[in-house]
Amino acid sequence: MTKEELKLLIEKIKLQIKILQIQLRIALLKEKLTVPNLPDPKYIVVHHSASNETFEQVNEYHKQKWGLISSLGHGIGYQYFIEYSGKVYQGRRDNEEGAHCVEANRPGFWNKNSIGICLQGNFEEMEPTTNQLIELKKLIDKKKTEYNITDNRIFGHREISPTLCPGQFLFQWLTKNYPS
Numbered sequence: 001m002t003k004e005e006l007k008l009l010i011e012k013i014k015l016q017i018k019i020l021q022i023q024l025r026i027a028l029l030k031e032k033l034t035v036p037n038l039p040d041p042k043y044i045v046v047h048h049s050a051s052n053e054t055f056e057q058v059n060e061y062h063k064q065k066w067g068l069i070s071s072l073g074h075g076i077g078y079q080y081f082i083e084y085s086g087k088v089y090q091g092r093r094d095n096e097e098g099a100h101c102v103e104a105n106r107p108g109f110w111n112k113n114s115i116g117i118c119l120q121g122n123f124e125e126m127e128p129t130t131n132q133l134i135e136l137k138k139l140i141d142k143k144k145t146e147y148n149i150t151d152n153r154i155f156g157h158r159e160i161s162p163t164l165c166p167g168q169f170l171f172q173w174l175t176k177n178y179p180s
Contacts, residue, residue, distance in 0.1 A: 036092075036096040037095070037096075038112055039095065040147045041115045041149070042113050042147070042153060043110070044114060044140060044144075044155070045101050045116050045155050046117050046118075046136070046155070046166050046170065047078065047101075047116060047117065047118040047157045047165050048123045049119065050122045052120065052121065052122075055076070055083060058120075059075050059081075059091065071092070074092065076089075077100045077111075078092070078100050078118040079091060079096070080115070081117075082117070082119045082132050086129065086131025097111050098110075098112075101114065101160055102161060103160050103161055117139060119170060120132070123168065123169040123171075124168055126169065127169040151178040151180050153180075154174070154178040155180075158171060
């Protein structure tokens with residue numbers, strides 16, 4: 001075997017290894033990867049988790065439920081999640097399809113065109129923490145500026161789908177601070 005033939009064989013083996021690695025990820029890990037390739041978001045949709053579950057718990061639940069993994073390595077369907085402490089987690093890139101809002105008349109529209117922000121807690125029963133509201137306001141204002149999103153394009157989940165989300169207390173705050 002010549003040197004050139006050996007080099008060609010080595011390249012073929014390397015390529016086969018890469019193909020096997022991809023096949024293993026798909027077959028064994030059953031990974032469904034999402035890719036940030038959407039145009040800039042045009043809307044913001046605010047949610048509550050309706051539970052005391054942390055980012056990690058919601059992330060694991062969504063990973064099991066949908067099996068979609070973001071480019072950031074998370075399974076959570078929201079772009080952002082804010083815990084009681086005010087700690088903000090990014091689960092997906094802003095231009096990556098979410099899994100947070102479905103409307104029967106326009107399937108996929110909101111998940112492809114909006115930033116989903118979820119706050120830990122059930123705001124039908126309690127008010128968001130001061131830290132959560134401070135961070136939510138900072139995040140919304142930053143995204144409004146970054147993507148030229150006007151107040152009339154900021155919604156509580158209940159304005160899109162038949163749900164109580166984001167809960168009465170968060171929805172009141174939202175409509176007061178971002179009237180549409």
